[in-house]
Amino acid sequence: MATSQPQRSVPEVLQDIVSNLQEIIRSEFRLAKTEIKEEASKAARPAAMFGAGLLFSFYALGFLLLAFVYGLTTVMASWLAALIVGAVLAIVAAGLMSSSGKKLKRVNPTPDKTIQSLEENVQWGKNQIK
Helix, strand or coil: CCCCCCCCCHHHHHHHHHHHHHHHHHHHHHHHHHHHHHHHHHHHHHHHHHHHHHHHHHHHHHHHHHHHHHHHHCCCHHHHHHHHHHHHHHHHHHHHHHHHHHHHHCCCCCCHHHHHHHHHHHHHHHHHHC
16 A cells, blocks of 8 residues: 655745755855854964064064164173074064964865855755756
């Protein structure tokens, strides 16, 4: 004995399709939001370290300029101390900015999973219409 399912009307089928599409779109937005948050959290630490490196480079420039001034105005130990501090800060700044810059290049700001999922949904929709 075969069980027959009741025939649904066209408006009911269309209503189900629309509600399914709405749910798919909501899911895609949730996925995109999650993906963007993930990438932003990956970029936060390297960006902060890059900023710290930039700040140190400004201080290094200040100390190097101060050392240059001390060196030109007087021949004393104070200019040598400023030169050493400036050089150390310049090396630290270069290291921080170099390593952070490499890490920032690895961050992918595009929501690849969402794009792929949307393409799959479009293909699925096309197949459903045929």
